[in-house]
Amino acid sequence: MSYEPLALTPELHQYLLDHSTPPDQVTAELIAETRAALPGEASMQVAPEQAAFLRLLTSLMGVRQAVEVGTFTGLSSLSIARGLAEGGKVTCFDISEEFTGIARRYWKRAGVEDRIELRVGPAAERLRELPSEAYLDLVFIDADKAGYPTYWNELVPRVRPGGVLLVDNVLWSGRVLDPRSEDDRTITTFNDLARDDPRVELVILPIADGLTMARRRNG
Ligand SMILES: C[S@@+](CC[C@H](N)C(=O)[O-])C[C@H]1O[C@@H](n2cnc3c(N)ncnc32)[C@H](O)[C@@H]1O
Numbered sequence: 001m002s003y004e005p006l007a008l009t010p011e012l013h014q015y016l017l018d019h020s021t022p023p024d025q026v027t028a029e030l031i032a033e034t035r036a037a038l039p040g041e042a043s044m045q046v047a048p049e050q051a052a053f054l055r056l057l058t059s060l061m062g063v064r065q066a067v068e069v070g071t072f073t074g075l076s077s078l079s080i081a082r083g084l085a086e087g088g089k090v091t092c093f094d095i096s097e098e099f100t101g102i103a104r105r106y107w108k109r110a111g112v113e114d115r116i117e118l119r120v121g122p123a124a125e126r127l128r129e130l131p132s133e134a135y136l137d138l139v140f141i142d143a144d145k146a147g148y149p150t151y152w153n154e155l156v157p158r159v160r161p162g163g164v165l166l167v168d169n170v171l172w173s174g175r176v177l178d179p180r181s182e183d184d185r186t187i188t189t190f191n192d193l194a195r196d197d198p199r200v201e202l203v204i205l206p207i208a209d210g211l212t213m214a215r216r217r218n219g
Pocket of ligand 1: 044045046069070071072073074075076077093094095096099121122123124142143144147
């Protein structure tokens with residue numbers, strides 16, 4: 001390697017947060033309520049800088065049709081919904097009524113509930129209900145890691161050429177370098193599968209726990 005990559009220290013991480021557009025009131029309250037109500041699960045929530053990135057990318061791409069797998073208390077879906085073009089829609093999948101009950105309240109508070117459709121149930125089954133043509137502009141995958149290959153293979157054919165798939169937690173707290181558990185190997189196996197998929201070109205962004213950004217190739 002001909003350059004030294006920048007190590008993101010806690011101080012540098014705080015600096016980048018301090019110099020990015022701050023979360024608005026509804027977003028800040030959703031983050032706070034998730035941490036207070038679900039302390040054991042709150043770390044599942046996307047990082048604030050990922051939420052900002054999702055909104056920015058959605059808006060830059062003029063997204064009209066998006067799918068999210070793994071909604072939890074709604075931060076990533078709220079961010080996508082806010083970036084959608086006029087008349088746009090995000091379809092969300094999650095198995096938990098409890099977690100998504102919080103999400104529904106915040107979508108309403110933010111005035112975006114009419115742009116979000118939630119489908120509750122195992123995503124591997126429910127994704128098959130989606131139209132089979134390549135109509136999606138944006139996909140965000142952030143659910144159970146064992147399901148990643150299935151979600152990827154259900155969704156890649158449904159993304160239009162030039163559309164984008166994002167996949168969260170692909171650096172797995174760094175354990176991809178020395179995978180010891182079955183969970184670790186689930187992620188490394190998925191990363192190999194995505195890199196070797198001729199239908200996409202991709203880059204792993206070192207944001208939060210690692211985010212794959214893949215573009216569906218033409219043809
Ligand atoms: C990492 S969290 C998602 C965080 C969310 N993107 C956010 O911004 O806060 C993972 C979610 O996947 C859901 N999940 C787990 N297994 C699932 C499955 N088989 N089908 C659908 N959702 C699932 C969980 O209920 C949980 O809410």
